[in-house]
Amino acid sequence: MSTETIEKAPPQPDQTQHREISEREAREVAEAAREKEWTLPSFVREMYLGRLRMDLIDPWPEPKKDDGERGEEFLKKLGAFLETVDGGALDNEPGMPEHVHKGLTELGAFGMKIPQEYGGLGLSQKTYTRALALTGSHSSLISSTLSAHQSIGVPQPLVVFGTEEQKKKYLPRLAQGAISGFALTETDVGSDPARMRCEAVLSEDGTEYVLNGTKLWCTNAPLAELLVVMARTPVKDGKGGGITAFIVEMDWEGVALTHRCSFMGLPGIENGVVEFTNVRIPVENRLLDEGRGLKLALVTLNTGRLSIPVTCAATGKWCLQVVREWATVRKQWGAPIGKHEAVAQMISSIASDTFAMQAVADLGVALADSGKFDIRLEAAMGKLFNSEVGWRVADQAMQVRGGRGYETAESLEARGEAPIGVERMLRSMRINRIFEGSSEIMRLFIAREAVDPHLKKAGAVADPDATFGAKAKDAVGLGVHMTGWIGQNLVGWSRKPSYGKYGKLSGHVAFADRTSHRLARSIAMAMARYGPKLERRQAVLFRIVDIGAELYAMCASVVRATELVKQNPSDQTPVRLADLFCQRARQRIDDLFDDLFSDVDADAYKVAQEVLDGDFTWLEKGIFPPPAPEGIER
Ligand SMILES: Cc1cc2nc3c(=O)[nH]c(=O)nc-3n(C[C@H](O)[C@H](O)[C@H](O)COP(=O)(O)OP(=O)(O)OC[C@H]3O[C@@H](n4cnc5c(N)ncnc54)[C@H](O)[C@@H]3O)c2cc1C
Incomplete structure (x- = not known):
């Protein structure tokens, strides 16, 4: 399979044709695509409600x-x-x-x-x-x-x-x-599908759609025969409209691969820009009804996202082997580098973080394969946690390898050393925090569900555009709800759960249980404190999500370690790794709670706006400047 011929230079975004999309419109599009029902149980959702349902995992x-x-x-x-x-x-x-x-x-x-x-x-x-x-x-x-x-x-x-x-x-x-591949992204559409410009218009006789527009960064496009394409369908006779999904064949007239993209990492990835000019799509190739394309994309990504945690865990294993062997044979200052405490700290982090990543990846897959759970939050959390932790692990592996970590495998080999490509691995790892939903978008997605039970009670209070009267009316209900909620999560257990079955790890599960109550209280407090403005307090919301992610990884690690030891009682090493991971996760959780309503956030946000206003351009002087992006006039 060779790549398709590149047919012409990539078109530049046409700013003139595009109407500015407000934050409210963007939110409404995302909200419309959101799955609102929970018919199957979810460990993470329960955890944010202050209920540590270990029985689910x-x-x-x-x-x-x-x-x-x-x-x-x-x-x-x-x-x-x-x-x-x-x-x-x-x-x-x-x-x-x-x-x-x-x-x-x-x-x-x-x-x-x-x-x-x-x-x-x-x-x-x-x-x-x-x-x-x-x-x-x-x-x-x-x-x-x-x-x-x-x-x-x-x-x-x-x-x-x-x-x-x-x-x-x-x-x-x-x-x-x-x-095949999946084409959602456009030059102006990254995390925000409301800005979509690709358009598919139904023909007069209703037998086909005519598709026009350009898709960016479509993985597999240079090799593909078929794509799922997301396009805006206009409202017709008061019906339809919204974003719709289509199966498009790459050899249809009007489909052109106009550019082959290359990236910092993933050297082999086949990825390109695809342009559609009056492409005729038979109606039979529409997936679901008009306007249901984003919902389709979100549901597809629920399971699609389970792959990234697994590949991050696999990279962690690779890093572990690299640092174990190198830190044993490399001697500096009279000892193998693994004997120096600073390096040893990194090695133990790589080992325990890799164990946690594997547990998180395996748990997401097991929940999906069982068919008994709603996995949307676990998949998003696995993607967020493993891509962030995987990056930390990759960076530490490079540090342990020192200069050899930064040198290419080819150069190492050419001068007679083992071609261990740590820099190449690091470059390829980085994308995991960006694609299939960036870490920020994953946190927003999880936060939305974490606060959902409160939003339902809050009604118009949480809607920045609702009238004051409506807000005031709903505020009474919210106040009652919050008082009840905080009380419920303060009282604790009618019968204290026993986690003795987890042996040495039982204290960590008890901590997770207490902390899930504390987390639920904190969410309620944040709602009460910020009201509708909470939506914009991303620093607070993201800490709430990160605490949840650490708790989820702790619980996954404990259960996994306990199972492994049950299968092979003579080997207690999984407990060692789970224990160390949990100790460090608890430190991180304590720090996150300490900073939850940090006073620094407001000032940090203000400085960022001053940066954007150009107040600190004096700091940029004395260097050769980077090229200006489109839309910036210097
Ligand atoms: C190698 C590669 C392969 C890809 N493959 C595909 C593919 O097959 N199909 C496809 O459709 N797309 C693909 N993509 C696109 C990818 O999914 C997008 O890069 C990703 O969705 C982010 O969009 P963006 O890069 O435009 O960033 P933007 O959306 O412009 O975001 C820029 C930054 O702002 C942050 N941000 C944006 N909105 C918010 C917000 N509301 N709150 C807080 N932070 C925010 C983001 O997290 C990010 O840090 C690929 C990209 C790459 C690099």
């Missing part, structure tokens, strides 16, 4: 159906296939060589998550993510292609939302190697 959730031998067999074959291809060379060349595409197709790798009745392997999330971890440590081309195709590309939304005709038409083709 202990015993570790069992899969609805186990792949058993079939999964192991597939992973074995995949591993053997990877050994036949040179991952480094693959990542340095554009396109996917025919033999690699053929090999992956024959293995069924493009249909891992497609049900068997449609020609796929129908494997569980567990086997799928293990396959991504395996490929990710070998070639970013193979892992990014398989992941963009199956985590966010056409198969996932088609399986969940497609009609029977759509499934029969496309799923077998996708399973047989037709690569």
Whole structure:
């Protein structure tokens, strides 16, 4: 599979045609796409309500159906296939060589998550993510292609939302190697879909849509046969409208790949700009109804996001091996560097953080495979936690390797040293905090759900645009709710839960239990303190989310360690790692509570606005300035 010909230079964003979108409109679009119902239980949601429901994650959730031998067999074959291809060379060349595409197709790798009745392997999330971890440590081309195709590309939304005709038409083709991708982002649409300009207009006879616009950073576009494209559909005769999802074929007239993007990391990723000019899409290719595209994207990402935590944990393992071996053989100041306390602190962090990342990744996958839970918060939290912690781990691994961490693998090899590519790994890790929902957007998403029960009670009080009368009326209800809520979370337990079954780790679970009450109280206090303005107090909200993320990782680690020890009582090492992770997480949680309503926030925000107003441009003098972005006149 070679990359498509690049057809013309990327178009520049046309600022003149675009109407400014207000914050309220952006919020309304996001709110409309939000899933509002909770029909299945969620550990994280309960935790923010002050209820530590260990019973939801202990015993570790069992899969609805186990792949058993079939999964192991597939992973074995995949591993053997990877050994036949040179991952480094693959990542340095554009396109996917025919033999690699053929090999992956024959293995069924493009249909891992497609049900068997449609020609796929129908494997569980567990086997799928293990396959991504395996490929990710070998070639970013193979892992990014398989992941963009199956985590966010056409198969996932088609399986969940497609009609029977759509499934029969496309799923077998996708399973047989037709690569796909997901096209939401535009030059003006990153985290804010309200600004979307790609437009699909229904024809007069109602048989097709005509699509125009440009999509940016579409992973797999240079290799793809099919894309899920999000486009704005205008309201017609008072009906429809909103953002709608379509299956678009790359070889249709009017579809052009106009630029192939390259990045700081993921050297093998195939990613491009796609332009649509009067592309005719049959109505049969619309996924769900008009206006339901963002909902489709959000639901797709709920499970799609489970891949990133797994690949971050896999990178943590790689870092652990690198620092273990290097800190043993590298001697400075009369001792192996691992004996110096500063380095030892980093090594133990890498080990315990990797254990926690693995527990968080595995728990998200287990919850999804069981089919008994609503995983939207656990998936977002896993993505947030593992991408942030994974970055810390990668940075520490580079520090332990010293100058060799910063030197490229090629340069190391050329002068006779082992080609350990820490800098390359670090560059590829960084994107995890940005794509598939940046860390800030994940925190906003989680915070929205954490405060939701209070918002429901608050009604108009939390709506900045509601009339004062409506706010005053609802404020009475909110006051009653808050008093009850804080009281409820102060009183504590009618019967103190016992966590003795966790042995040495029981104190950490008791801490998590107490802290979930404290967290629920803090949310209520924040609502009472800031009212509708809480929405804008991101520093406070983000600390609330980060406390929750640490608690979630603590609980996942404790349950995982306890299970591992139960399986193999002679090996207590998982408890050592979970214990250290929990001790450090508790320190971080204490710091976050200390700073929860920090006085510094207001001043920090003010300084940022002064920076934007140009008050400190004197500080930028004396350097060669960076190029000005579009929209800035110097
Ligand atoms: C390698 C790569 C692959 C990608 N693959 C795909 C793909 O296959 N399909 C696709 O559609 N897209 C893809 N993307 C796009 C990716 O999902 C976006 O980069 C991401 O959504 C962020 O958008 P943005 O870069 O425009 O940042 P912006 O939205 O402009 O955000 C810039 C900064 O502001 C922060 N921010 C934005 N809004 C808020 C807010 N309300 N509150 C607080 N902070 C905020 C962000 O977190 C970020 O730090 C890819 C990107 C890359 C780099």
